[in-house]
Amino acid sequence: DAGITQSPRHKVTETGTPVTLRCHQTENHRYMYWYRQDPGHGLRLIHYSYGVKDTDKGEVSDGYSVSRSKTEDFLLTLESATSSQTSVYFCAAGQGLNYGYTFGSGTRLTVV
């Protein structure tokens, strides 16, 4: 969806390095989310934001941090990448549950 842009689309990084993934929305949605998608696990929530500078942990938040300094941007940082964080990462945004979520196209991250 053109309203949610994730960058980069693909990244290969080395174990132990920090990595930041960016999510940018043009829809002015209040809520933003970071999920990871792994075979057999579906989508698991990492962190979410319910407003500028307001964030909270999801079910798999260990090793990840987020920041939201502007409504349109939600950053996900892997503080020290590990091979277990190799995954496809999706950002989503929504204005409320009545509307469902809009998803970005994903970032495929490989940690070697």
Next chain:
Amino acid sequence: AQSVTQLDSQVPVFEEAPVELRCNYSSSVSVYLFWYVQYPNQGLQLLLKYLSGSTLVESINGFEAEFNKSQTSFHLRKPSVHISDTAEYFCAVSDRSGGYQKVTFGTGTKLQVIP
């Protein structure tokens, strides 16, 4: 806590045949229910949703889902599938846990339409 179970990881079906993708949920409060579709190398797209009212909801491309509170189910159906329906389908549930809006997704069902 809420959870979603999609028992079928893969469903093969011949073109023009009917299909049902199963979804069961658990929650201690009232829920909203969603189906999302993911085509290869893309993000998820909202297919349909149940918020309240009529228990049968429909999408623009011929899918429908029925909310069954007694069986805690929200199965997705289509009477006649097309090749273009080949994708992965995710059921999702949400309640108002903690006052913030979070959605829990199932593990997905891959629909493979066979020509």
